[in-house]
Amino acid sequence: MSDFYSLLGVARGAGEADIKKAYRKLAMEYHPDRNSSADAEAKFKEITEAYEVLRDPQKRAAYDRYGKAGVGAGAGAYGFHHVDLSEALNIFMRDFGGFESIFGGMGRQQSESRRGQDIRVTVKLSLREVATGVKKTVKLKSLERCATCDGSGAKPGTHPQRCGTCGGTGEVRRTAQSVFGQFVSVAPCPTCGGQGEVIAEPCEVCRGEGRVRGDRSVTVEIPAGVSDNNYLTLRGQGAAGPRNGPNGDLLVMLDIKEDERFERQGESLVYDLPLSFSQAALGGEFTIPSPLGEQRVEVPAGTQTGTVLRVKGKGLPRLGGGGHGDLQVRVHVWTPEKLTPEQERLLRELATIEGEPPQRGNGFWARLKEALGA
Ligand SMILES: [Zn+2]
Ligand SMILES: [Zn+2]
Incomplete structure (x- = not known):
């Protein structure tokens, strides 16, 4: 693991304001709410650890003198430990606030097994665009409904058949006897995976998935006055769900370019x-x-x-x-x-x-x- 200063990209003599600014900039890049890539979470934890030491004058002095040993476990008053994700998120929230969805902000709909994934994109804005509001077009690479089978997953000319095991309900019930009496347990049907239908002849294009990789452009209207703590939720603009399952959402993160003036x-x-x-x-x-x-x-x-x-x-x-x-x-x-x-x-x-x-x-x-x- 590298030096805390180089992790944040600041000089050893950097002031508190510069440390805060440098951390915020990196955190906006790697915050798991804004970046879903695999390494982002680890990087976010790492920079948050560095920030948590360097923002505190006492911990920083100990770190400057003794390096990580000075702030490591067992270093008395400066006790430092690796932060887990929820601690790191709390540290970010404590100093910079959370992210706020500026529309479509109601609670997320019930997660459905057939719902497509959410997609995150980051849109770069200038201060002028923040002042006026702006329309931006984003190109998405995601899973789109298969046009050949119209999303059903069944080869054109054929239809999905009702599942014989569950009779189309997608659930199987088992009645069991216990000392307390008879009870019924419900589980997803093993034959159709809970879908209620089985595909005898899958579509050759999507192999029965009902969706294929594709590109799509979405125009996003960004209102005036946003800050980069805001994000936009576009319901149903995410990836298609399998076999005509509902689409996920599109989450639009904002990256506002700093205006030096x-x-x-x-x-x-x-x-x-x-x-x-x-x-x-x-x-x-x-x-x-x-x-x-x-x-x-x-x-x-x-x-x-x-x-x-x-x-x-x-x-x-x-x-x-x-x-x-x-x-x-x-x-x-x-x-x-x-x-x-x-x-x-x-x-x-x-x-x-x-x-x-x-x-x-x-x-x-x-x-x-x-x-x-x-
Ligand atoms: Zn298909
Ligand atoms: Zn079934």
Whole structure:
């Protein structure tokens, strides 16, 4: 097993936020609710173990010093053990919440023996697509109803016959005698496997299965405002069941590409706006990006670094309607690293006439702290 840092793909000096981000990214890829491949579960447990140690400053310090022995079983307060799947799922749920189906979310129908399998697909979305909602077409490779026998499994021209053993009920009953009296047990019919019918001459294309491998395209309408904790359930769009059994469901997972320009906080987006000293001092109107194109923001004269300006309703739409979040513009006053001779001359001139910054303890600092929410 490899090093916890390389498992998460972070540097040894990575901060807590980076560790959390790196883990979440991997977990979204390997979470068993989102990835049904065989290795995903093992990988999910592995990265969750690494995360659970590195997110905890004490465990992390012990790990940095002593390696796995420092956090291994018997390591006292830092007791660490391999997590099983349900622990790993709980850790993910504790820090990142579960997945929420945004439609078709009623309890799953009774699992039927002849129901086809569910299919999971992941759809990649940009932030702009989250802002507008989008239709995506996904190509599925799955089991489709056999066209030759129309799903019955019987060779064309023949029909499945009622099972002679169970008389078509699919069940066999046995009456037995016990000390408590007579009782009846019910079991699936061994002849027809509980289907009530037997196929004398199977369809040659599907060999009596009633379904064959095939491709299909499905168009998925993704509403505006989704997050990657949401998934969509499309009832009956999964694999066909054997011999005209009901289809499984199609589960559409969402993978939202991070937009470097914004930090997403629910429906709100935070944008960092760099301003020069003179821009911040004089104020003015500035152009900023948003997922739906450029916006204007009014910066008042005398804006301090760290001030957050709110552009109302220009964030992301709320899932299921109900307006938009805000675009929050966080101002950063930028200090030039190099000056041309002319800039330096003008700044030196300004320095002789500008006022002194206020001293600590002055009411200004209290107001600034308040503005920054500190
Ligand atoms: Zn067939
Ligand atoms: Zn039978």
